[in-house]
Amino acid sequence: MILVLDVGNTNIVLGVYKEDKLIADWRLSTASKMTADEYGTQIIQLFLHNKLDISDVEGVIISSVVPDIMYSLEHAIIKYFEIYPIVVGPGIKTGINIKYDNPKEVGADRIVNAVAVHEIYKKPAIIIDFGTATTFCALTENGDYLGGTICPGVQIASDALFERAAKLPKVELIKPKRVICKNTISSIQAGIVYGYIGQVDYIVCRMKKEMMEFGENPLVVATGGLAKLINEESRSIDLIDPILTLKGLRIIYDKNKEQGI
Structure with a gap:
């Protein structure tokens, strides 16, 4: 499974893909003062609610227009999923x-x-x-x-x-x-x-x-x-x-x- 996150100024939209099929998606409020643990536990609860196993996640990608949130969010992914996320930005291959x-x-x-x-x-x-x-x-x-x-x-x-x-x-x-x-x-x-x-x-x-x-x-x-x-x-x-x-x-x-x- 692949976890994708789109961080906007108002909401964070999350989706889980199994191969090319979106099997779950959620929306969280964007909160720059939340800690890595707070984000991590929120995301894990969403997985549990949908009966998804976080150990099945093999990759994570994030796009963000809110720089202040990225330290906590990236560290949440690293700590709770044991994955270093790909962050959309300079150096990323897009084909555009x-x-x-x-x-x-x-x-x-x-x-x-x-x-x-x-x-x-x-x-x-x-x-x-x-x-x-x-x-x-x-x-x-x-x-x-x-x-x-x-x-x-x-x-x-x-x-x-x-x-x-x-x-x-x-x-x-x-x-x-x-x-x-x-x-x-x-x-x-x-x-x-x-x-x-x-x-x-x-x-x-x-x-x-x-x-x-x-x-x-x-x-x-x-x-x-x-x-x-x-x-x-x-x-x-x-x-x-x-x-x-x-x-x-x-x-x-x-x-x-x-x-x-």
């Missing part, structure tokens, strides 16, 4: 050519998603990840990572509105039937959800135009917690792959497994 001005600036999650799309769909693509931030990434058919756009995530925008506007309540992120709303809660929901749908469609439209200058007609792939909600009204998303990042981690592990111990 990063065309950023400074390749080290590209988040590990964006690279992992690009690897998954390149290997699975084998087409030029625009990859949208609805996480703490919403990222748009452009990828050519040959695997050139051209760059992209980073926007505040939907939940960040909602929380900021609640925190900075004294009379506006915190609302659940659901899609009202109309944009001409007759109460404050529905008005906020419509503004956030339909506003982000418009943002997605506009940015994808602009990215497609720029990619088509190079003869690339991209597939638009979305992932992340709010992808389904946005896709209900978006005109630009071709497909949703909710475990895209976990798939990418599994692929990168196979390319680099000789590095694990």
